[in-house]
Amino acid sequence: MTGSLPLPPGPPDPGKARQALVLSTVGEPEQLRSDAARNRTRLLDAASRLMAERGAANLTMESVAAAAGVGKGTVFRRFGDRTGLLIALLDHREGLLQAAFLSGPPPMGPDAPAAERLHAFGPAVMRHERDHHELILASRTDPLRAYAVPAHRLRLSHVAMLLRGARVEGDTELLAHTLLGSIDAALVHHLTRRRGMPLEALDQGWHDLVSRLGAAR
Template identity: 45%
Template sequence: MTRIFLVSLIPLRPEGPSGPPSERSDAARNRERLLQAARELVAEHGVDALTMDMLACRAQVGKGTVFRRFGNRAGLMMTLLSDAEAEFQQRFIFGPPPLGPGAPPEERLIAFGEARIRYIDENGELARAAEHSPHNRHAAPPALLWHRHVELLLREAGVEGDPWVMASFLLAALDPERVLYALRTQGIEVARIEAGWREFAGRLLGCPPHAG
């Protein structure tokens, strides 16, 4: 039986790529100036060095303006990630198989993990900073969407046990901080981490390990 995946895109920020319809043109320009300044600072100094004070100084606005726009530092990082996250969501919800619909749930789950590992390799420093608080890590809309997606794939695959809890365990293996530590500090290659994910997820699903 084919199940319909009734879920909509949940981007990191509530507005669309060009801002909410009611946003004034000057506010939109200020927002883009802040984001451009943040991207420059990240490129120059790295994610960990970026502070709200630095951003206010570079963008030549008051510190209060920065906090009103993004809420806090994690909110800024989430906004910087928004385009990449929206593209990732588009791929696993509507894109071609095996990541998108049309492949068996076992193949989709393995493809999801592989794609997430590559996402962290490309965007991991921002993702780690954006998930600084427990709320952002577990209860932000994107995190809820990933969890629901993995849980539904486990249910479709007929996995015994508690799919909700098992989805939590699987996503813990894709934690940006853990994956980044393996990549950046331990020098583990992306291909090796992907192979480990395939074996881990495959054993959970009762699939024989394979090289991929």
């Protein structure tokens, strides 16, 4: 989230990085000049519409700029590059999922015991990924970039927290990475679409894995 511009604006953030992560549910694009803010929303709307019409693969920066009625340079200034635009777009759609596990009702939300929340987390993420796979996959041009996306970092710290809450022993950060890896969008898509594995089998695999790591339901 944060819609932080990849390079142009630099890091004006003095000392609240930690809070920024916690608060980074869904994008507060930090203050922009009025014209810039207006163009930002125009661009996201245009991109969203074009993607729905012609698919992510056919989404060109120039067409987005034209549809939003701005110059191409403006798109790059705002989002850094094509991937940045796609990530910003994706960001818009993470709100519900994040609300569900941060503050929603049990079993995902904070009123359920940690182990239960953990068990509920995987299936919910996989369904979210199924629903947005085109955008997610399209935004994965650079394999390293995914780890820097705030939405991913939020998931990671959330899972690590749940592991600790469920009294799972060991390096919880590493285990969280492993758990998230097992429900990675690309893997899920590969297994369900190309290999024909039903999503329920993946749910089962998730529960099995979580249990083996020591978080009984």
